[in-house]
Amino acid sequence: MKAYLLYEAGGTDKLTLGEVPVPALKNGEVLVKVKAIGINPADTIYRNSDAFITHIFGEKRPVIMGWDISGEIVEKAENTDGFEIGDAVFALLQNAGGYAEFVAVNVELLAHKPENIKFEEAAAVPMAGLTAWQPLIHGMNIKKGDRILIHGASGGVGHYAVQIAKYLGAEVIATSSGKNRDFVKSLGADQHIDYQTENFWEAIEEVDFVFDTIGGETLERSIDITKPGGTIISILALTKEEMMARAEEKNVNLRLWGLQFNGKDLRAFADVLVRGIIKPHIATIYPFTSIAEAHQQVETRRTAGKIVITV
Known part of the structure; x- marks a missing residue:
């Protein structure tokens, strides 16, 4: 072959x-x-x-x-x-x-x-879908009406995260470049922030959850706009101890999530695909x-x- x-x-x-x-x-x-x-x-x-x-x-x-x-x-x-x-x-x-x-x-x-x-x-x-599915489904207790900020919402992982969050009943605030605004809104995002022209930490009030695909300053700034008791999950390696300390000081649960090779999760994802909930x-x-x-x-x-x- x-x-x-x-x-x-x-x-x-x-x-x-x-x-x-x-x-x-x-x-x-x-x-x-x-x-x-x-x-x-x-x-x-x-x-x-x-x-x-x-x-x-x-x-x-x-x-x-x-x-x-x-x-x-x-x-x-x-x-x-x-x-x-x-x-x-x-x-x-x-x-x-x-x-x-x-x-x-x-x-x-x-x-x-x-x-x-x-x-x-x-x-x-598979990889992008489960990278979004696993933390949002298993790592966040998202309830109807909760507010979630999703970074990199137009990307492979991000575009699934927006749809999953809406499926769970969340109010979705999404960041991407301005050229992808219409695409991100079409996924179901309630609010779009152009990271090239706006500072998200100045544009929105505190949120319950943050899903991070960017890292660096974006992740650090996300701590500032997460409610005490809220959760931030990043799919990128966290290397700064001071970042974890800042989150702990504010009573924000900051976690790194690694992809799990799991057919059970993929079959659950297939079920929402069958129903047309996620595309x-x-x-x-x-x-x-x-x-x-x-x-x-x-x-x-x-x-x-x-x-x-x-x-």
């Missing part, structure tokens, strides 16, 4: 299209013929860092990257009840391997693709041969929604 092989970290030229054997199935796995692949900022970060590659794959080289896939089951091993050959599925792959024509997936990570969305839309969900937004679809261009687009950090590859 064809797959993109990474022999060493570096630029997009390091992604080499080659031939490798189709994966052999282990107990509990199905073989998925890949139809579409989601590209995330994490993909570009890992591609650029030998330390990250080694952390994930060990010393093995070459490696096959790719965490978000959708496709069709073409083979199954033992203990794969609930999934059959021919089923349309999508997954967040714990051990990567998605930049390929076929991938072996443990059914614990798998969800059926809703019939009302395309393979490309399904591939746009993936795809900015651009690239062919399999243009994966380098897809990475380059993601690296601009200016994409509204998601970038997807068709196979």
Whole structure:
């Protein structure tokens, strides 16, 4: 099968299209013929860092990257009840391997693709969708009428966070660039703040929750506008002890949230997709041969929604 092989970290030229054997199935796995692949900022970060590659794959080289896939089951091993050959599925792959024509997936990570969305839309969900879903659903006790500030609301993670927060009944205040205002409002945001022309900490009163995808000064300023007893969850590493101390002093719960590879959460997300409550937004679809261009687009950090590859 064809797959993109990474022999060493570096630029997009390091992604080499080659031939490798189709994966052999282990107990509990199905073989998925890949139809579409989601590209995330994490993909570009890992591609650029030998330390990250080694952390994930060990010393093995070459490696096959790719965490978000959708496709069709073409083979199954033992203990794969609930999934059959021919089923349309999508997954967040714990051990990567998605930049390929076929991938072996443990059914614990798998969800059926809703019939009302395309393979490309399904591939746009797993990493970004769960990065928003898990902290908002499991990390925040959001009640109807609570006010939440979502930073980076037009991005892959942010555009899901806005929709999830509205689904939970929150009043959503969202930050993005002015050019994405209409897009963010179309997701359900009640108020939009252009971070390029406005200071959010001056534009709004205290909120109950903050979902942070930016970090740095944005995260620090968010402490100032969070109510005592409120919660801030950041998906970026918190490195400043004084930031945590400031939050504690104000009685604000400041937490770092790491993505969990969890098929149960993906299946719960699939349920809201089936009901049309949340809709993936795809900015651009690239062919399999243009994966380098897809990475380059993601690296601009200016994409509204998601970038997807068709196979």
